[in-house]
Amino acid sequence: MSYALIIAEVRRGVFEERNLDTLGICALLGKETVLLMPDKPYTFNENMYDTIIKAKTEEEVFLNPLNIAGIIEQVISARGKPDFIILTHSSSGSESAVYMAGLFSLPVVTDVSGYDKERNIFFKSYYSDKIFGEFKSSQEGTCILTVRSGSFKEFVGEKASAPKVEFIENVSVSEARTFVEYVEEEKTDIDITKAEFLLSVGRGIGNKDEIPDYEALAGLLKAVLSGSRPVIDKLWLPKARQVGTSGKTVKPKVYLAMGISGAFQHIAGMKDSDCIIAVNKDAEAPIFQYAHFGIVADIHKVRDKLKNILAG
């Protein structure tokens, strides 16, 4: 049976939940599942894989695509070429995928979020799921995939028998680039991903001096203040308050966006909020396409009105 080689995503002793997606797509592809991981103790259901190959090396060695490529070459010389090399669409997974595609001259499809078995087509989305691209490998042999988190995990299941476990004893470690350390995100008192009500401000507030007034409104609303990227880039709010693709993904009960245009990088981080209310002076602002309620008005006037009402 042809096989798919899955590169495990492991971080600081944790077998990441998103590994279920790389396994799930294998179930759809109907391939023997061969998991490649560092030989360290991780808590996960090993019975979901046909074979587990444990490389006797440190976990951080897997953070360098040069090292993974060397380990894969050993796997291939032992069991032949896989039909697929599958990684998570994380920063390290995508880095390794494109590196190996270049090194081994293999096709790669990144950020796969769907698969049509009948047509053997992989889907990936663009512009916050507004359009989908369809891809297929036009050459025989191995294809590399990175898989979007949350796309395939419902397809996983246990195998009838326990996995075969193999070991790779000698791993050569590249000196060209070495892992130094993990740097923790700066701790703040507030985690915007846990807030039930976010008041999010954008460039439309005009300048930093307006922040205290929006903080005050957030206090009256029992909301937490967050912002779009320009507000963070200008240092009006700390980085931990940024909503969007390069910030946090949030899903509060209420998301009140004031002076935010609705660029797709922002929308991607808040579109699943239960109730989105947008205030913008431009009736054509894209945010109104996602808002459940919209107010076309000057945000400062709306802020002052709300403050007057709430302050009693």
Ligand SMILES: Cc1cc2nc3c(=O)[nH]c(=O)nc-3n(C[C@H](O)[C@H](O)[C@H](O)COP(=O)(O)OP(=O)(O)OC[C@H]3O[C@@H](n4cnc5c(N)ncnc54)[C@H](O)[C@@H]3O)c2cc1C
């Ligand atoms: C790789 C990459 C990653 C990115 N990641 C993120 C991210 O994580 N989060 C993010 O937010 N952006 C991100 N961006 C930036 C994104 O493309 C937009 O530039 C950004 O979201 C725009 O922020 P904004 O809506 O606050 O500003 P603008 O687009 O400038 O919009 C300001 C809005 O305020 C309105 N306005 C102005 N004055 C008033 C007023 N007095 N009353 C009412 N309305 C008013 C205007 O009509 C306008 O719609 C990213 C971009 C790139 C390239």
